[in-house]
Amino acid sequence: xxxxxxxxxxxxxxxxxxVGFFVGLALVVGTVSYLANSIVELxxxxxxxxxxxxxxxxxxxxxxxxxxxxWIRWL
Numbered sequence: 001x002x003x004x005x006x007x008x009x010x011x012x013x014x015x016x017x018x019v020g021f022f023v024g025l026a027l028v029v030g031t032v033s034y035l036a037n038s039i040v041e042l043x044x045x046x047x048x049x050x051x052x053x054x055x056x057x058x059x060x061x062x063x064x065x066x067x068x069x070x071w072i073r074w075l
Contacts, residue, residue, distance in 0.1 A: 012057045012065075019068065020053025021046060 024046035028036075036042050057064045 009058065012061060013054045016053040016057030016064065017050045020050040023053065024049025 027049065028042050028045055032042065032045050036045075060067075
């Protein structure tokens with residue numbers, strides 16, 4: 001397995017951060033908004049989702065996006 005170059009890594013992290021933003025936003029709108037006591041908690045859920053998705057893409061690369069594609073189709 002080759003190490004991705006800098007531009008490839010930036011694209012992977014950026015795209016997964018965008019996906020994480022939308023997943024976090026869906027979580028907030030779908031379920032967490034009923035349980036949250038403040039806007040700070042809602043922002044933390046979305047920001048946490050962005051960071052987690054970016055870290056997973058950084059670590060697993062193409063395997064993360066393939067698994068994400070299967071997961072989204074399952075939904």
